[in-house]
Amino acid sequence: MGISLDTLTAAQIAAGVAAGKFTATEVARAALSAIETREADVQAFLQVTPELALEAAARIDVARAAGESLPPLAGVPLAIKDNMNLAGTRTTCASRVLENYESPYTATCVRRMLDAGCLPVGKANMDEFAFGSSTESSAFHRTNNPWDLERVPGGSSGGSAAAVAAGMTALALGSDTGGSIRQPAALCGVVGMKPTYGVVSRYGVVAFGSSLDQVGPFGRTVEDVALALDALTAGGRDPFDGTSQEAEGGFAAHIDDDIAGLRVGVIPAFMEAEGLAPEVKAAVEGALRTLEAQGAKLVEVDLPHLDAAIAAYYVIGPAEAFSNLARFDGVRYGYQEAGCTNLAEQSSKSRAHGFGAEAKRRQMLGAYLLSSGVYDKYYYAAQKARSLITEDYARAYEQVDVILMPASPTTAFKFGELSDPTQMYLSDMFTISINIAGNGGITVPCGVGADSGLPVAVQLVGRAFDDRRLLTFARAVERGHAQAAGVPGCVVAPDFAGKGGELA
Known part of the structure; x- marks a missing residue:
């Protein structure tokens, strides 16, 4: 048919399969062809x-031929971060410790995406056990940013992005523990969302x-991410996850709701933060103008304890x-010396x-922070800081409906450029506080930077369990940018466009 997956969104793929424009098998073969052609350069997958x-x-094709109604994401290719179990695959967490570990079951989040009709094309590379912001700490190979193969894709979900x-x-x-969805989405020029803690089963x-951990989707458009979140929350609360909560649902149905009269929070201190690249600052300012042009009101807010977030x-x-990884003891499963x-x-x-090394x-x-004599001094203080940061966000949302800020302080950096672990940790300076507070956050690409020619993005942060409105604002940013730049979402x-991925 001469149609490329590069030009189709997830929503368009599902609609095309449902309408019989192409089969799910044709989509699967096109995605696998694209992987075969491009994976040697990008190295996004572990399996x-x-x-x-x-x-x-x-x-899916059998169901359609029988006249059955198809699930909402029927025929949409899906990559799965390799810290999520999928029966029939290895789940390695990009670590030698789990190099040959076979998934005994399928994670709830993965099961719900498959139930929605997605096609699992592979397990994506990551920083080992999600410890990192560049996907350089994977035990098997690094993943390269498709926009510049000598630059990082971000992390820890770099393979997915x-x-x-x-x-x-x-x-x-x-998965996002301190920015591991939103930061790589920003560096790779895609949409990435961390829902409110508890919305998606772990x-x-x-x-x-x-x-801190929360699962979330990547897509090329806000609509695709909203459809994925609908799938991830279908079926309601997961009884196998004690932190799982009921979600409001209807995310995709409300992305084009009107934002006129709603309030967007601006944090002046963030706009003058040390290390913030001028082109990233320009992207944030442009997004604010876009929202204001659509009728939103800009309001300055203060989050006075955010300086303590990284610490x-x-x-x-x-x-x-330390507590969670104690189970990898070389006795019960995993690598054994x-x-x-x-x-x-x-x-x-x-x-x-x-x-x-990073793990x-x-x-x-x-281990040190939980030891006797240290625990009281640092761990208790950190939990107190967490409470203060959470209260700061709660007070801010008494004045605004969403907060807009940078996602990453810079565009994608070169491999080895941030060799000091402390420098690497600071690359998540704008994302960490949201995991501490538990709110939802989403990264929306805003084109490429004037200086670097690399993707730039903004981040929106919503009230806890107000992810539907968060997606509405994200769609408004995306829509405004597309109209201003004259480019599709x-x-x-x-x-990589046009190399493989053709629907025959």
Whole structure:
């Protein structure tokens, strides 16, 4: 038919399959062809799953031929971050510790996407156990940014973001503990959303920081992400996740609601933050003008305790990571060191040789922070800071309906450019506070920077459990940018558009 997946959104793919313009099997083969052509350059995947994708596509085609109604995302290719279990695949968390671990079941979030009709094309690369902001800490290989192969895609969900940006899939799932969806989405020029904590089930997702982790979708448009969130919340609260909550639903149906008269919060201190690139600042200012032109009111707000967010996160996160990763002991499952004479030696050597440098760093930091005499001084203080930051957001939403801020302080940086771990941690300076407070956040691309020629983006943050309105504002930013720039919302990195991915 001469149609390229590069020009189709997830919504358009599902509509085309439902209307019989093309089959789900044709879509699956086109996506797998794009992966075959582009993956050597991007390295977004740890495992490609053609059998699973084609089997899912065949079921959809049989259902349509029988006259059955199709699920809402029937025939849409999906990449899955490799910390999410999918039966029939390995779940490695990009770590040698789990290199050969076979998923015993399917995570709830993945199951709901498959029930919505998605085609699982593969497991996406990530920073090891989600520890990182560049996907450089993967034990197997780095993932390259499709806009510039010598630059990072962000992290820790870098493989998911890069797969969408390179047109190898229409949707992807990621997890976000301190910005791990929103930051790579910004660096790769795609839409990425962290819903409110508890909206999406974490059952079957390997834990990093249990009070911070949240699963969310990547897509090329806000509509696609809204459709994915509808799928992720279908079926309501998950009884297998004690933190799971009922979601309001109807996300895609409300993305084009009017924002006239609604209030957008602006944080002046963020606009003058040290390290904020001029082209990122310009993107935020442009998005504010876009929202104002659509009738929104701009209101300055203050979040006085946000300076403590990074410090609090790097106490709470490592402490929870130390607790969660203690299960990888070289005894029950995962990597086991050979030639050991007792369990203590086996556990010690398996962990020493199985974990990478960043995973060890965070676990050792967590062990120290939870030790006697240190716990009271730092962990309690971090939890107090968390309460203050959460209260700051709550007070701000008494004045505004959403807050707009940068997603990443810069565009994508070169590999090895941030060699100091502290510098790397600061790349999440605008995203971490939202995980601490639990609110929903979304990154929306706003074209490319005038200086770098790389994607720039803005971040919107909503009230807790007000993700529907958050998506409405995101759609308004996307719509305004498209009108101002004269470009469509669905953009694939230029070097990859038109290479593979054709619907025959």
